[in-house]
Amino acid sequence: MVRTGALFTALAVCGVIILAVVRQHIGTESFLVGLVLAILPVPLLIWAFLWLDHVAPSPWKNVVFAFTWGACAATLVALFANEYGAKLIATTFSATPTQTDQWGATFVAPLVEETAKGAALLLLFLFRRRHIESVVDGIVLAGLAATGFAFTENILYIGSAFGEDKALGSSVLDSATAATFFVRVLMTPFAHPLFTAMTGIGFAIAATSRPRSVWRWLAPLGGWLLAMVLHGLWNSSSMLSPVGFLTVYVAVMIPVFGLVVWLAFWARSRELRTIRTNLPVYAAAGWLTLPEPTALASMKARGQARDTARRYYGESGARAVRDYTAFATHLAFLRAAATRGMPAPDFTAREAELLHHLWQRKSLVQLPLAQAATPHLPPAVWAAPFPHPRQAPMWGPQPWGAQAPTQWAAPGTWAAPGPGKHQ
Known part of the structure; x- marks a missing residue:
């Protein structure tokens, strides 16, 4: 500073x-x-x-x-x-x-x-x-x-x-x-x-x-x-x-x-x-839901997710979607560089940090993103009010925290990112 x-x-x-x-x-x-x-x-x-x-x-x-x-x-x-x-x-x-x-x-x-x-x-x-x-x-x-x-x-x-x-x-x-x-x-x-x-x-x-x-x-x-x-x-x-x-x-x-x-x-x-190419590995590992890479790779879907989050959560929800998409995008670029054989020296720390930011916002973001990615879902799925952020269920494994991997894993050898189970 x-x-x-x-x-x-x-x-x-x-x-x-x-x-x-x-x-x-x-x-x-x-x-x-x-x-x-x-x-x-x-x-x-x-x-x-x-x-x-x-x-x-x-x-x-x-x-x-x-x-x-x-x-x-x-x-x-x-x-x-x-x-x-x-x-x-x-x-x-x-x-x-x-x-x-x-x-x-x-x-x-x-x-x-x-x-x-x-x-x-x-x-x-x-x-x-x-x-x-x-x-x-x-x-x-x-x-x-x-x-x-x-x-x-x-x-x-x-x-x-x-x-x-x-x-x-x-x-x-x-x-x-x-x-x-x-x-x-x-x-x-x-x-x-x-x-x-x-x-x-x-x-x-x-x-x-x-x-x-x-x-x-x-x-x-x-x-x-x-x-x-x-x-x-x-x-x-x-x-x-x-x-x-x-x-x-x-x-x-x-x-x-x-x-x-x-x-x-x-x-x-x-x-x-x-x-679209580099985020599915995180969805497969449980950090993202399966529809998210599709939604995050579309500017139209991002806008729809922000509007949905704003409608149910107010400006804090829209801001969470904006932050979430930014962190996910930087995570994809970080992963893409590593896949090309150019991993950043601090790849593991940066990856863990970005995943942590995603995890903090997922309760506000994942439902709007899923709706934006799959608008053909039955209306009954979206009929019920969105849960309050503090009451929203958690999806995916727990964050790495202190158990982050010590070295970068190639895409083909990606392991589950943490010991936690789906809740």
């Missing part, structure tokens, strides 16, 4: 500094206008990434860290590094101001900004690797970091455009502010998330690869390089004619965006297949 508090305090300080620098650079009125306009796409983008991550939600600390890193630390680094890079180009190559701007946007900005945003993924990979369980996690965390970065950057760009319009007395419709808002907020709100998603995919591949696999270093490096190439191509297209800019937008940006969206949905469906 101390380290977490210190980290977020440092990020908050970075946020205060970067906002103060931007306000000083463009003025208070321009800053406020830029802030209001830049924040408009942020809730939608955050909602989209969190929805995509709904199968196996990332810990809130990772989510908040990724966004605040992009909005605060990455932008602060990029602001000064981009300025230094522009000065270096001007002095080294005796470039004109126009050449400096073009070369800086094409070569310096992609290197600096994708490195600054990608640092969030690197830190999560180094210190929170166990929570990066699929490609979806990489896309989501990278997208959140880039969304935060784009938010702060848009304040600067939109605010600067507003300051220019105010000085020139431009009309609202025919103004740099409207053009900047249209391009950066309406037309390409996905640009920064798209670039950094390449880095996120690379780190996700590394996190799910064998420790000595070449992909452990090659995938993040390749993703980072691809992010810079896309970023540089996009920045350079802004210097072309309107036709050239639209050509790059239609021929490159939209297809790549569509490909990443397809990959995200494919990875999301693969997460559900992982649940």
